[in-house]
Amino acid sequence: MFDHDTAYQALISRDSRFDGLLYVGVTSTGIYCRPICPVRKPMLKNCCFFSSAEAAEKAQFRPCLRCRPELAPGFAPVDNHHRIADRLIRRVEEGMLEEQTSLAEIAAEFFLSERQLRRVIQQELGVSPLELRQTRRMLLAKQLLTETALPITEIAWASGFRSLRRFNDVFQNRYRMTPSALRKQSQPEAASLPQQSATLQLSYRPPYDWEAMLEFLASHVMQQAEWVAEGAYHRTVALGSCRGWVRVSALPGKDALQVEFTTSLTPVLPALLRRLRDLFDLDAQPQAINDLLSRDPLLAESIARHPGLRVPGAFDAFELSIRAILGQQVTVKAATTLSSRLTERFGEPLITPWPELSRLSPDPATLAAASIDDIAVLGIASAARSAAIKALAEACDSGTLRFNGSLPPDVVVQQLLALKGVGPWTASYIAMRALRWPDAFPKEDIAIRNNLGGVTARAADALSQKWRPWRSYAVQHIWKSLMPEKPAKKKAVR
Numbered sequence: 001m002f003d004h005d006t007a008y009q010a011l012i013s014r015d016s017r018f019d020g021l022l023y024v025g026v027t028s029t030g031i032y033c034r035p036i037c038p039v040r041k042p043m044l045k046n047c048c049f050f051s052s053a054e055a056a057e058k059a060q061f062r063p064c065l066r067c068r069p070e071l072a073p074g075f076a077p078v079d080n081h082h083r084i085a086d087r088l089i090r091r092v093e094e095g096m097l098e099e100q101t102s103l104a105e106i107a108a109e110f111f112l113s114e115r116q117l118r119r120v121i122q123q124e125l126g127v128s129p130l131e132l133r134q135t136r137r138m139l140l141a142k143q144l145l146t147e148t149a150l151p152i153t154e155i156a157w158a159s160g161f162r163s164l165r166r167f168n169d170v171f172q173n174r175y176r177m178t179p180s181a182l183r184k185q186s187q188p189e190a191a192s193l194p195q196q197s198a199t200l201q202l203s204y205r206p207p208y209d210w211e212a213m214l215e216f217l218a219s220h221v222m223q224q225a226e227w228v229a230e231g232a233y234h235r236t237v238a239l240g241s242c243r244g245w246v247r248v249s250a251l252p253g254k255d256a257l258q259v260e261f262t263t264s265l266t267p268v269l270p271a272l273l274r275r276l277r278d279l280f281d282l283d284a285q286p287q288a289i290n291d292l293l294s295r296d297p298l299l300a301e302s303i304a305r306h307p308g309l310r311v312p313g314a315f316d317a318f319e320l321s322i323r324a325i326l327g328q329q330v331t332v333k334a335a336t337t338l339s340s341r342l343t344e345r346f347g348e349p350l351i352t353p354w355p356e357l358s359r360l361s362p363d364p365a366t367l368a369a370a371s372i373d374d375i376a377v378l379g380i381a382s383a384a385r386s387a388a389i390k391a392l393a394e395a396c397d398s399g400t401l402r403f404n405g406s407l408p409p410d411v412v413v414q415q416l417l418a419l420k421g422v423g424p425w426t427a428s429y430i431a432m433r434a435l436r437w438p439d440a441f442p443k444e445d446i447a448i449r450n451n452l453g454g455v456t457a458r459a460a461d462a463l464s465q466k467w468r469p470w471r472s473y474a475v476q477h478i479w480k481s482l483m484p485e486k487p488a489k490k491k492a493v494r
Helices: 004-013 052-056 080-093 104-107 114-125 130-147 152-158 164-175 179-186 210-219 265-279 286-293 297-305 319-326 330-346 364-371 372-376 383-398 409-417 424-433 448-451 457-467 471-481
Strands: 022-024 031-033 048-049 197-203 226-229 232-239 242-250 254-262
Touching: 004 048, 004 286, 022 052, 031 052, 048 052, 080 130, 104 114, 114 130, 130 152, 130 164, 130 179, 130 197, 152 164, 152 179, 152 265, 164 179, 197 265, 210 226, 210 232, 232 265, 242 265, 254 265, 286 297, 286 364, 286 471, 297 471, 319 330, 319 383, 319 424, 364 383, 372 383, 372 424, 409 424, 448 457, 457 471
Parallel strands: none
Antiparallel strands: 022 031, 022 048, 197 254, 226 232, 232 242, 242 254
């Protein structure tokens, strides 16, 4: 569990990823809360931290009536209302919460009844499931009308509406104007002409070290499915039945990235944008992270040089997990070569404007259907590694292993470790990037241990405690410090 100072950092960040992992008892009020409680944060000297609600009550603290600690993970880890509400938003963005997907089915995913799920959404967001879905649809529609010249009919479909008339009625009722009136107001020159691609902006909290992000992604690129060039990240995309490509670059003078995407992806645009936010870690809070990590002299210089360093996430959790297995006990370059061969052999062909981008990354069903020999022949020296890839693909294809956020990271890590051929380093790496866990720490990593003085994995874990709850970011700074510095071309996007 976190020490006193680390727990306070998690508390003041109000990061929902720590909900249910710690509770704070406030001595001045005698009340204990969850880290996501909206009340004013107490002073450090008045805080006592606990790993469970039971421990807080044993110490004579009473539960907060606003954040209601009984709703946080306790006896059942999935009984996390805030995380469920967050996941519901993601389900909307992933295009899953549609008419054909019932609330009962979604509730079952979280081991809740439909009535409980409705109560969760109402308590956490103050709206009904229908209102939640409608709000997310309207916000996306407004952005598309403002920033793109896509036809209004396509925008209606991309936002989740199956009727243009319904879209116009809801828009008029919500914003007191028609979609076409908003478009004329925001971009009078826009014309509804056929387009092959469109652009949108994704904002972030500055600073953001775009050059460092590109450098990392370039060194881990899965050739043919990904490409980094001309200051931009390119990749092929398969979401549902939609196929296309995206190009992501920095927007000079703005705290945002520009996303160019093929219009073939507009039906799955919410899912696409959510995955890009995860990949580029756009929801991080750099100020809170840097304030803590810069106290350590080992990290201070790197943070001063790269205050906007982020933890690269994953566009596709399965794809990242396969790469993690391929990276076991080999160099980054060797792992990249193997992943590129995997794409060449099992990836679906796709035509793009760039010859460097020509295939989709392999999906779970394709790799699950392949034999171990089919995988090993690509040059994977270890038979156990080929077997682990197939086992992972089978688990994801069958649904026994899911990266959809319905389970906390530690549970998913245990499921990964149960797969033969997946060890602690691999599971921690997946947690750090694919599960977006900010406190993941691959203590077995030889580069990290050497950086800490050639210590054992156990000693590295002990030394890392002062970086909690942001150990994933500390790891990124260590890895960055081991890479040769390139001549400065441009300043980090701020």
